[in-house]
Amino acid sequence: MTFRKYLVLAGITVFSTLGDSLLARGMKELGGISLHNVSGLLLAILNPWVTLGILLLLAFFASYMSALSWADLTYVLPATSLGYVLVALIAHVAFHEQILPTRWLGIALIAAGVGFVAVGPSVTTHAHPSTHDDVPADTVSQEVKL
C-alpha cells in the first residue's frame, strides 16, 4: 500500500459521502416520488443538487474501480466505511438530523472495523497456499500476482 493508494481510498470515502448528501438534498426538494410518477425520477437529474451529486458519484466510481483493481472487495469496503460517519455529521449539520447516543456507539464500531482491516493485508495473493488451504487458489487471485 503506497501513499497514493491511501489517497484513492480517502477519495472513495469523501466523494461517495458528499455525492449521497447532495443527492439527498436534491431529492428532498423534489418531494416523494412514487411508482405512479416515474417520470419524476428521470427529471430529478435536472435539479442542480442532484446534478452535482451525480458528478461526485462519478468521481467516487472512478476511484472505487481503481481501488478494486489492486485491493480485495472485502478490504476496500470496510476501509472506506468512515463515509457513514461523515453522512451522520453532514446530516446533522445540513439537515439538522439528531445524533443520538446509539449513533455515537455506531461511529465507534465503524472506526474499530476500519482499524481491523487497515492493519491487515489489502489483497489476497495466495502466495503461501499451504498456510491457508481452506481457500482454493483460483484464476482471479493468480492474476493479482502478475
Place this chain on the structure above:
Amino acid sequence: MNELYAWAAIALITLAATTGDVLLAYSMKRVGDVGELWKNRGLLAVIGRVLSTPTFFLGVLAMAVAFYSLLFGLSWGNLSLVVPASASLTFVANAVAARIFLHERVGRRRWAAALLVAAGVALMAL
C-alpha cells in the same frame, strides 16, 4: 406506507449493490492494477481495457439498479435510515459473496471488520 417503500428500496439496493460490487471487483481484477497500467501504457489503455471487459457492464447495470433504488428510497425515507440500513446489509452480503464468488481470503480480521462496520452502520440507523 412511506416506511414500507423505504424498506422495499433498502432490500433492492442491497441485492443490486452486492451483485454489482462482486461483478465490478471481478472485472477490475481481470483488468489488473490500474495505477501501473496508467503509468506504463497511458489512460486510454486503462479505459480501453476496462471497456473491453464484458462483466464490467453487467456490474454497472446492477449498480444503476442500486442507484435508482437509492434515489427512490431517499425520496421516501431519511438519508440517515436508507443509506446506513442498505449499507449495513450490503457489508455482510458482500463478505459472503466475495468469499464464494471471488475466492477472497476472508479471515477472522476481515469478518470482524465487516460485522463491526455492519453493526455500527445499523446502530446509526436507529
